[in-house]
Amino acid sequence: MKIAVQVRLLPSPEERAALEYTLHTCNEAANWLSQQAHAKSERDRTRKALQGFAYTLLKDRGLSAQPALHVLRKVADAYTVLKGNLKAGNLGKPGSERRRRAESKPVVFRPDAAQPYDDRCLSWQYAAQTVSIWTMAGRLRGVRFVCSEQARKTLQSHRKGETDLVHRDGMWFLIATCEVSEGKQIDPAGFIGVDLGIVNIATTSDGKIYVGRELNRHRRCQLRLRAKLQRKGTKSAKRVLKRQRRKESRRAAHINHVISKSIVTEAERTEHGIGMEDLAGIRERARLRKPQRVTLHSWAFAQLGQFIAYKARRAGVPVLFVDPAYTSRICAECGHTDKANRVSQAWFACRSCGVVAHADRNASRNIRARAWKLWRRGAESHAPAPVRGAGRGRTITASGGRTASPALRAE
Structure with a gap:
């Protein structure tokens, strides 16, 4: 499987200037090639087609042979991603204004885009x-x-x-x-169900609850700080905004790494697999009031799922993603399903057998049961669909093995 490892460069001022000039030149060439590719048909935007007419022209712009090829591939990959997004409907329905805008202009690369x-x-x-x-x-x-x-x-x-x-x-x-090599996959004696949420980031079927109080408080503080600085609008306020950018996402990623490592370590120790909810598309399906939208769109559930998936693959722990439908309404004891079973965010009370339990714990037990049922049917361990990798927005997937998984930063 493939993972991404990040290191920080410490260039001198002269080296920094050379690197910056290199990025600007490569991305300027990529923008020029993108305009040329946009004017062509889809079959003329492949790597081979672009190389046929633009390789020499890129070298004339000062690029060496290998950097010129990488610029060609970067542009071709960008149009492949665009085509995939259009086909999947991620940029609007056919005939919509959003889709028309996406199709009417060439892909643009930032001056500092990765090379x-x-x-x-x-x-x-x-x-x-x-x-x-x-x-x-x-x-x-x-x-x-x-x-x-x-x-x-x-x-x-x-x-x-x-x-x-x-x-x-x-x-x-x-x-x-x-x-990196994957661990030899174990034959699980059972599964650990993991219920994901906002109030409680993750709740496992063996009783472990990873609360989100600290992270949610940090997000609210950052939201108020950004709003205050944006209203102020001074140069110093803009400097602080620039310094604060990505601080919230880094903190969320760190917490997700800690949680995922804890869950995978416990599963490896007990020789269990991991069952999780397949929450793909939840942001499109959910209908929320305006104050709740920020909370939902700040929820890094996909990242946590990816961290658990790639750490589990390295440890040889099978991971199954199950249908999340009604997991919060089904009684894990008797199987009775009723919307009224979910009394509140925290409490579950079955209207049939009278069992009272923590709502997220009850949901995690339902997820565990579904994962075990799938495994006994012969389902294979799998990870979520690949996501954009680090750097220039490309998708990196593992070669070989049962399924593909995204390249993620090692931690």
């Missing part, structure tokens, strides 16, 4: 923790990078494939793809 590198353009010196990297100003040698010892060992042992150069919030990063 992929391969081993011909980038080499690693792990012991010295430096890299040698191609730029428009020539080869930069001895550019320092920093990372954890675990990340360095993973890079040295498993790095394979492309690496993305990323400029974010004034900092420089390399995000490398690593091919």
Whole structure:
């Protein structure tokens, strides 16, 4: 399976200027090629077709051979993603204004959009923790990078494939793809059901509750702070807004890593599989009042599911995603289904057998039962559909194995 490992570069001012100029030049070339590709038919937007007419022109713009090929692939992949989104209806129905806007203009790349590198353009010196990297100003040698010892060992042992150069919030990063082996899948003695929520981020069928009070409080504070700074509108307020960006998402990702590691470790220890709800499309299905929409759209349930899935694959723990319908209304003891069973967010009281339980715990037991039933029918362990990988927005999936899983940052 493939995971992504991120390291931070520490370039000197001269190296920083060369890297910035390189990104701007590559993305300027990508925008030029995108305009050319937009004017062509869909079959003329493939990698092979674009290379046939634009490779020499890109080299004339100052790009070397490999960077020119990566620009070609980046543009071709962007139009492939656009075509997939249009086909799936993610950009509106046919004839809608949103879809018309998406189809009427070429794909645009930011000046600082990530640029992929391969081993011909980038080499690693792990012991010295430096890299040698191609730029428009020539080869930069001895550019320092920093990372954890675990990340360095993973890079040295498993790095394979492309690496993305990323400029974010004034900092420089390399995000490398690593091919790691999956653990030998266990034959589970049972399943741990995991119910996902907003008040309680995750509740397991063995009684463990990961409350979301701290994270939700942090999100409300950040929301009030952003609103206050946006109303103020001064230069200093904008500087603070820029400094605060992505702070909330980083905190949520850290909490999701901690929760997913705890759940997978417990499943590995007890030789159990993990059953989770398949919540794909919940944001489109849910109908909420305006004050509740921010809470729903801040809910990082998909990320938590992906973290659990890839950590479980490394540990050899099977993961099944089950139909979430009525899991909060079914009594885990007698199977009676009634909307009135869910008394409140926290409490469940069966109208048939009289059992009183924690609502999320009851739902997690229903998820556990569905996962075990699926497994006994012969269902295979699987991960959610691949998501956009780090860097330039491409999708990275695992090669081999039972199913594909997204490349995720190792932690």
